[in-house]
Amino acid sequence: MKRVVFAAVVALAGLAACAGILGLRRSTPESFPHRSHVVAGVSCTRCHPTMEAAGSALHLPDDATCTSCHTKPHDTRSCAGCHVSTLVVAELVEARAHLKFDHRRHSSATQGNCMRCHDGVATGASRVRPPMATCFRCHADKRDARACDSCHRDLAEEGTLPESHLAHDGDWIREHGTRAASSGDLCQSCHQESFCASCHGKTVPALPAATRFADPNRQSIHRAGFAARHALEARSDPGACTTCHAPDRCAACHTAKGIAGEGRGSPHPAGWVGIDNRHGREARRDPAACASCHGGAGEQLCASCHSVGGIGGNPHPPGWTSRQPLSAMPCRMCHPLGAR
Amino acid sequence: MRALVVLALVIAIRVATADPLRLRGDALASTASPAGLLVLETDAAVRADLSAEAVVWLAGSRTPGEDTTGDVLVIAVRARALADRADVRFGRFVSTLGALQPAHVDGGATRVRLPRRFEVELVAGIPVMPGLATARSWDWIAGGRLARRIADAGSVGIAYAQRRDDGQLAREELGADAGFALGKRHDLGTRVAYDLANPGLAEVALTASYRRGAVRTELYGIHRAASHLLPATSLFSVIGDVPSRRAGTVVTWRAAPRLDVIGDAGLRVVDSDVGAELVARARLRLDDRGSSVVTGELRRSGVGADMWSGIRGVARIALPASLAFTSELELVIPDDDRRGGVWPWGLGAVTYDDGTWLAALAIEASASAEYRHRVDVLGQLGRRWGR
Numbered sequence: 001m002k003r004v005v006f007a008a009v010v011a012l013a014g015l016a017a018c019a020g021i022l023g024l025r026r027s028t029p030e031s032f033p034h035r036s037h038v039v040a041g042v043s044c045t046r047c048h049p050t051m052e053a054a055g056s057a058l059h060l061p062d063d064a065t066c067t068s069c070h071t072k073p074h075d076t077r078s079c080a081g082c083h084v085s086t087l088v089v090a091e092l093v094e095a096r097a098h099l100k101f102d103h104r105r106h107s108s109a110t111q112g113n114c115m116r117c118h119d120g121v122a123t124g125a126s127r128v129r130p131p132m133a134t135c136f137r138c139h140a141d142k143r144d145a146r147a148c149d150s151c152h153r154d155l156a157e158e159g160t161l162p163e164s165h166l167a168h169d170g171d172w173i174r175e176h177g178t179r180a181a182s183s184g185d186l187c188q189s190c191h192q193e194s195f196c197a198s199c200h201g202k203t204v205p206a207l208p209a210a211t212r213f214a215d216p217n218r219q220s221i222h223r224a225g226f227a228a229r230h231a232l233e234a235r236s237d238p239g240a241c242t243t244c245h246a247p248d249r250c251a252a253c254h255t256a257k258g259i260a261g262e263g264r265g266s267p268h269p270a271g272w273v274g275i276d277n278r279h280g281r282e283a284r285r286d287p288a289a290c291a292s293c294h295g296g297a298g299e300q301l302c303a304s305c306h307s308v309g310g311i312g313g314n315p316h317p318p319g320w321t322s323r324q325p326l327s328a329m330p331c332r333m334c335h336p337l338g339a340r
Numbered sequence: 341m342r343a344l345v346v347l348a349l350v351i352a353i354r355v356a357t358a359d360p361l362r363l364r365g366d367a368l369a370s371t372a373s374p375a376g377l378l379v380l381e382t383d384a385a386v387r388a389d390l391s392a393e394a395v396v397w398l399a400g401s402r403t404p405g406e407d408t409t410g411d412v413l414v415i416a417v418r419a420r421a422l423a424d425r426a427d428v429r430f431g432r433f434v435s436t437l438g439a440l441q442p443a444h445v446d447g448g449a450t451r452v453r454l455p456r457r458f459e460v461e462l463v464a465g466i467p468v469m470p471g472l473a474t475a476r477s478w479d480w481i482a483g484g485r486l487a488r489r490i491a492d493a494g495s496v497g498i499a500y501a502q503r504r505d506d507g508q509l510a511r512e513e514l515g516a517d518a519g520f521a522l523g524k525r526h527d528l529g530t531r532v533a534y535d536l537a538n539p540g541l542a543e544v545a546l547t548a549s550y551r552r553g554a555v556r557t558e559l560y561g562i563h564r565a566a567s568h569l570l571p572a573t574s575l576f577s578v579i580g581d582v583p584s585r586r587a588g589t590v591v592t593w594r595a596a597p598r599l600d601v602i603g604d605a606g607l608r609v610v611d612s613d614v615g616a617e618l619v620a621r622a623r624l625r626l627d628d629r630g631s632s633v634v635t636g637e638l639r640r641s642g643v644g645a646d647m648w649s650g651i652r653g654v655a656r657i658a659l660p661a662s663l664a665f666t667s668e669l670e671l672v673i674p675d676d677d678r679r680g681g682v683w684p685w686g687l688g689a690v691t692y693d694d695g696t697w698l699a700a701l702a703i704e705a706s707a708s709a710e711y712r713h714r715v716d717v718l719g720q721l722g723r724r725w726g727r
Binding site: 021022023087140144145146147149166167169170171174175177178179180181182183184185192193194196197198200201202203204205206210211213214215216217224225227228229231232233235236237238239240242243247257259281283284285286287288290291294295299302303315316317320321322323324328329330331333334 | 366368377379381383388393395397399411412413414416418423424425429433434436438439441442444451453457467468469470487489492494495496497508509512515517518519527529530531536537538539545546547551556558560562564565566567569570571572573574575576577578579580581582584586590591592595596597598599602604608610611615619623624625626628633635641642643646647648650652654656664666668670672674683684685687689691700702704706708709710718720
């Protein structure tokens with residue numbers, strides 16, 4: 001029996017700990033019951049009288065404001081300590097720090113009707129700060145012009161991520177290119193030139209995975225043991241490397257590390273060129289891999305067999321066409337004097 | 341070369357004298373090559389409609405006889421005009437035109453919002469070559485994109501770009517892109533790039549997501565033909581038209597306020613080889629701010645004989661006094677064990693970041709087909725100024 005009780009206590013303690021770790025058990029108070037105050041006919045400025053004042057105040061009511069109606073407080077501690085969610089306060093502090101906003105300038109436009117923007121308060125929503133969509137009801141022109149700095153002081157510094165659309169969830173490294181294709185200007189709202197260039201630039205000294213090595217939660221290509229598995233990944237996704245790297249990048253790195261180049265044997269297996277013709281199949285599958293070593297002057301190696309009249313035959317796949325004239329490179333390497 | 345780097349630094353520092361400005365310097369050192377790296381980045385908003393940024397770096401190698409190298413990653417000025425209806429960039433930057441491949445250029449770009457929700461982007465410049473290799477002539481890239489916004493839901497666009505290397509056609513692409521946010525829950529994005537030099541589809545990508553409550557589900561598909569991604573001046577751009585394809589679904593579930601669970605199930609097809617792409621990842625924040633995070637990941641990836649399985653664990657534990665401990669472990673098991681049965685990789689780091697100073701010291705250890713065992717020490721010291 002004692003063992004059962006002990007096990008039950010341990011299990012309960014474990015569940016409680018898990019609930020705390022997972023964030024299921026909130027240590028912060030629930031949101032303020034705005035709705036019941038609205039229903040009771042209490043005007044907004046009755047509790048938030050400083051709305052019309054300038055400055056960086058959070059406009060939160062103090063204990064004296066509360067006790068002007070609630071004349072018999074049930075506790076000696078500050079009202080806000082239990083009745084105001086710390087998350088809401090944190091949100092307000094963040095807004096004050098990052099947004100250019102002045103209630104005074106809006107009160108005339110809304111004719112003093114706070115619900116025009118804070119409509120969630122009346123329905124009992126936990127958030128006090130209106131969503132950005134509310135701002136766009138009147139400021140659609142700023143949204144269309146991507147003029148984020150009309151309201152946001154510094155989005156990059158603010159570190160706000162999109163919550164719904166363009167959410168940077170899942171495999172964002174794969175997804176971001178497709179999203180950015182039609183929303184590139186939206187990306188620029190937060191990301192500077194250097195952010196794109198840190199991966200897509202041709203003069204990148206080291207990828208973010210290397211320069212931010214102590215931040216493993218930062219999404220980055222080539223993270224962790226990529227050096228060991230890069231050959232597997234490259235062969236599984238032909239052309240992916242070419243998205244950022246020049247085709248000769250492989251050869252440059254392998255030569256620098258002494259893996260390839262003069263004095264090194266052929267990396268190709270037996271039967272690469274010959275009856276098995278493995279090289280043809282592999283070349284069609286991932287021509288960028290061939291170009292990584294045999295690009296430039298090395299192309300002559302291919303043309304020595306695959307030129308018109310050569311023993312290598314036609315390397316073009318069925319139905320292949322080109323708008324290049326035969327006199328242009330690389331056609332003229334194999335089609336001397338315009339031979340077809 | 342060095343003179344240009346110095347010039348870039350001087351310009352960057354001159355820009356940095358404007359107010360408000362941000363300046364960041366990072367020095368990285370590693371026992372692996374490159375042995376040292378100095379990165380200086382700055383950005384400044386001279387006025388609300390005029391800003392500039394620059395990133396320059398210098399690297400030194402431990403290999404005897406190798407010179408110190410350096411380059412400019414970005415040095416660009418951006419201005420807005422016509423009541424935010426137009427913006428102009430010039431300098432060195434990454435140009436993106438809808439569905440077309442991004443290009444790192446020295447040049448200029450503009451975007452103008454026209455009446456009736458139309459938008460025009462134009463880019464022209466010289467493709468960037470590492471090491472400031474400017475000896476080649478007649479290298480240029482030019483292109484444009486015309487887009488139209490569809491109500492508040494999204495936009496569609498078409499783009500065209502041509503690139504010449506030494507006067508010869510290296511790339512000519514036509515692209516189409518579309519992105520829609522349908523209601524509060526649905527997202528759709530697609531892009532198609534068509535190679536005009538050697539006619540054929542270069543790349544097609546599609547992503548569609550649906551969000552309901554704590555679950556976001558994404559369907560994706562990618563078709564990519566490597567031969568069309570190579571410059572048309574390469575002989576290898578004319579020998580193959582075998583696309584690689586990948587399709588699957590990613591489910592992101594916020595299982596608890598601090599726990600995210602991500603599952604990715606997909607297929608890869610390359611020529612006649614088929615492979616599975618399976619990822620299961622869980623990320624647990626140990627506090628509301630996410631200062632301490634533990635992540636675990638299982639992965640099965642690759643095609644044919646290049647399949648591999650992996651397990652990865654990451655922990656970042658915030659310590660008092662702006663310190664943090666970070667560890668990252670990865671174990672890769674390739675199906676083909678001729679080059680080693682297990683490739684372990686691990687990193688342990690201690691960081692200090694008080695918002696102004698950043699210091700990190702790490703030890704990285706690994707074993708792979710290339711190295712039986714390898715240990716490197718990495719260090720970073722950074723300083724931020726402004727804002």
